[in-house]
Amino acid sequence: MLRLLILIVLSFPASSALTQETGSALPYSSVYEHERSEQLIARGLLQMEAEDYRTAEKTFLEAVQVAKVNYGLRAPQQRTALEHLIEALLAQQKWQLADDQLSYFEWLNDEIYLRDFYDYLRGTKQLSELLYRASADAENSNSTRYLILAKNLSWRAISAIEATLGEADPELVPWLYDVVLAHYYQVSLVKRRSLLNEVALKENSAEYQGWTLAKSESLRISYRIGRDLLSRIQQILSAGPDSPTEASALAVIYQADWELLFGHEAIAMTLYGEANRQLSSIGALSERLNQLFGRPRVLPDPVLYTSLNRLEAALAQGPIQFRAWTPNYPGAQLPSAKVSLADRPQPSSALVEFTLLPAPPIALMGNRRIIKLGFGLRNVDVLEITPQASALDNEVRYQMSLLQLRPALKDGSPVEMDGLQLRYHFAPQQELPNNRES
Amino acid sequence: MPLFVLLGWQSCTVSPPKGDSARLTPTDAEVEQYNARVAPEDRIVCRHEKPVGTYIAKRVCRLQVDVDATSSLHRQQLRRVLN
Numbered sequence: 193m194l195r196l197l198i199l200i201v202l203s204f205p206a207s208s209a210l211t212q213e214t215g216s217a218l219p220y221s222s223v224y225e226h227e228r229s230e231q232l233i234a235r236g237l238l239q240m241e242a243e244d245y246r247t248a249e250k251t252f253l254e255a256v257q258v259a260k261v262n263y264g265l266r267a268p269q270q271r272t273a274l275e276h277l278i279e280a281l282l283a284q285q286k287w288q289l290a291d292d293q294l295s296y297f298e299w300l301n302d303e304i305y306l307r308d309f310y311d312y313l314r315g316t317k318q319l320s321e322l323l324y325r326a327s328a329d330a331e332n333s334n335s336t337r338y339l340i341l342a343k344n345l346s347w348r349a350i351s352a353i354e355a356t357l358g359e360a361d362p363e364l365v366p367w368l369y370d371v372v373l374a375h376y377y378q379v380s381l382v383k384r385r386s387l388l389n390e391v392a393l394k395e396n397s398a399e400y401q402g403w404t405l406a407k408s409e410s411l412r413i414s415y416r417i418g419r420d421l422l423s424r425i426q427q428i429l430s431a432g433p434d435s436p437t438e439a440s441a442l443a444v445i446y447q448a449d450w451e452l453l454f455g456h457e458a459i460a461m462t463l464y465g466e467a468n469r470q471l472s473s474i475g476a477l478s479e480r481l482n483q484l485f486g487r488p489r490v491l492p493d494p495v496l497y498t499s500l501n502r503l504e505a506a507l508a509q510g511p512i513q514f515r516a517w518t519p520n521y522p523g524a525q526l527p528s529a530k531v532s533l534a535d536r537p538q539p540s541s542a543l544v545e546f547t548l549l550p551a552p553p554i555a556l557m558g559n560r561r562i563i564k565l566g567f568g569l570r571n572v573d574v575l576e577i578t579p580q581a582s583a584l585d586n587e588v589r590y591q592m593s594l595l596q597l598r599p600a601l602k603d604g605s606p607v608e609m610d611g612l613q614l615r616y617h618f619a620p621q622q623e624l625p626n627n628r629e630s
Numbered sequence: 631m632p633l634f635v636l637l638g639w640q641s642c643t644v645s646p647p648k649g650d651s652a653r654l655t656p657t658d659a660e661v662e663q664y665n666a667r668v669a670p671e672d673r674i675v676c677r678h679e680k681p682v683g684t685y686i687a688k689r690v691c692r693l694q695v696d697v698d699a700t701s702s703l704h705r706q707q708l709r710r711v712l713n
Contacts, residue, residue, distance in 0.1 A: 347666035371662075417659045 229258040233273055240276070245283045252277035266303040268311055271318060274300070278322050285331055294322065298345075309356050313363075316349045320370070324531040327377075328518035330621040335520050336381065343374035362432050368421045369446075369496040373527065375414040376453065376492050380521040382411065415454045422447045429498060439498040441470035445598075449491045453596055461599075461606060468604030476500065478603060485601035488548055488612065490514050493598075494527040511543060512612070516591065516619035523594030536620035542588040543575045544614050550599055550606035568597065575613075587624055588616060655689045671695050 236251035255273035263269040274297050281290040297319050305312040320342050327338035350367045357363055426447060430440035448463035464485075471481055484500070487507045497503040515526040518533070526532055547570040572592055577584045592614070600609040618624065655676055656664070665673040676691040 343662075344666035347663045351663060351667055413658045416657070417662060420657055420659045 229255045229262060229269070229273060232258060233276060236273075236276055236280070240280060240283070245280050249277065249280040249284065249286075252280055266300065268300075268304050268308075268315065270300060271297070271315055275318055275322060279325070282322075282326055282329065285329070287326075287332060287334065290326065294319070294326075294341075297322070305352065309352070312352070313349060316345060320345050321528070321530045324527065325533070328520060328531060328533055330519045336378075339374060339377055343371060343378075346370040346374065360428050360431060362428060365425050365428055365496065365498070368425050368428075372418045372421050372450070373492060373494065375418045377521045377524055379411055379414050380524050384520075384522060415450075418450050419447070422450055425496070435474075435499070437470060437474045438500055441467050441474070442498055442500065442503065443496075444470065446493070446496060449493065449598060452598070453491055464599070464601055464606070465604040468601065471500070482602050485598075486609070488512065488597040488600050488609070490525055490614075491596045491598055494525060510613075512597075512614040513617070514595065514614055515617040516622065518619050519622050522591075523596070533620045539618045539620065539622055539624055540578060540584060541615060541617045542577045542584065544572060544588060544592055544616055545575055546570065546572045546592070546612055546614070548597055548600060548609045548612050550608050568599075569593070569595075571610075584624060591616060591618070655691050661691065 232251050232255035236248045236255065239245075239248035239251060252273050256270055256277060259267065259270040259273050274293060278290055278293045278297070281293060297315075301312060301315040301319060304315055323338045323342035323345065326332065327335045327342065329335060332338075346367050350364060350371070353361060353364050353367065422443065426440055426443035429443050430436050432439055444463055444467040448460045448467065451457075451460040451463060468481055468485070472478065484504060484507070489507070490512065495506070497506065515532075517524050517526040517531070549568050549570055569592060572589055574585050574588050577588065599606040601607065658676070661674060661676050671694075673694045674691050675694050675697060676689055678687040679690045680687045
């Protein structure tokens with residue numbers, strides 16, 4: 193009895209001191225209240241909005257602890273708080289701490305794999321988006337590492353799906369396409385500008401100015417992996433339960449896009465023709481197909497559409513919208529809103545009008561080291577820039593030259609298109625000429 | 631008797647692997663998928679190598695640690711010969 197009394201007396205000041213130390217209005221025992229984790233997350237989000245990242249970090253850390261206490265050490269309910277905590281750490285550029293939390297997230301997700309496979313996949317997607325976000329930060333000197341980590345994570349998800357659902361399950365498709373996109377981002381690293389790679393070439397009284405690109409085995413490997421995975425996606429979709437011919441024909445379009453991105457124009461045109469033929473064979477009217485292929489898209493498409501209706505819905509009227517993702521991956525568009533650096537200001541945007549050529553000039557079809565500016569595009573005219581600055585004009589033209597558009601097709605054959613408009617939104621953290629001057 | 635000879639001959643023959651000979655080594659995608667789920671010391675690399683005595687390169691896949699160890703052994707041997 194005496195021992196019990198001593199214990200009560202000793203424990204009282206300790207708990208009140210802890211309450212004072214955390215500065216919280218709620219008593220210590222309230223960590224066992226289920227709502228508290230959600231309340232803390234809501235509070236942390238408000239702090240993030242006010243750009244008070246340091247306080248937000250503490251709030252989210254507390255939310256993770258509360259979730260651990262309430263739901264268990266291996267509970268998936270920790271993930272939401274953990275996701276925001278990593279976002280707060282990334283916003284403060286605390287790379288090492290973010291790394292630790294990312295590792296913890298991965299460990300937690302692996303634990304979930306044994307209990308709930310589909311929840312594991314949801315967690316993997318969440319983690320993959322966080323890794324992409326980390327890889328997009330231009331301030332992070334180790335950004336490429338996160339890209340490789342994201343790619344490896346997708347591969348592990350593929351292995352898990354193969355082991356659980358089988359090697360031809362449609363659940364594989366988005367993950368395989370994720371790896372394809374990761375390879376495109378990896379390849380886009382060679383488009384980064386440096387002081388040394390601007391060159392000029394004179395050939396038969398024609399002068400070209402451009403940028404040399406590194407040609408290495410890694411480029412060829414990325415091409416081969418992307419080609420193999422797209423072919424596998426096409427095979428999976430052609431054996432799928434919902435309108436397999438339509439899905440398979442659309443997958444051929446993505447195969448054609450990949451060939452075009454790597455400069456294999458002849459193969460790409462054959463594949464576009466093949467996709468058109470397959471879609472016609474299942475009853476798609478030629479007017480509908482001409483309308484569909486008359487609205488070019490910037491490649492690679494961040495989403496793999498497996499139904500014609502969904503692809504049509506994604507092709508908005510008016511200028512083509514292009515949101516550059518990050519200066520780290522030149523010419524790559526924002527994959528999804530979840531990976532955008534929303535906490536960074538959008539510097540500028542421009543409206544550009546141009547002519548899209550059916551195929552690049554013959555001179556470019558060879559295996560040349562110089563990629564000329566204006567590849568596939570002609571008569572590029574900058575209609576407006578927001579904010580107005582003449583120095584941005586050249587920058588817009590340069591950024592446009594890094595884009596590859598899906599050609600306009602009529603009855604399966606490429607045609608020239610005049611007066612196309614594209615709204616180019618510069619990437620957050622993009623160093624623009626007027627910014628440099630200031 | 632001819633039946634026994636035939637059975638004996640059949641059991642001695644080895645049927646060649648089916649399919650394209652290039653598929654004897656894993657594809658780049660398979661290598662990448664494998665490497666994503668193993669520890670760094672168990673990762674494999676595939677590359678084209680020209681064996682001594684021929685100009686025809688062939689694709690060889692080996693453990694990365696194996697490649698590193700062989701390279702270091704060859705460097706040591708070369709150093710010994712040169713000194």
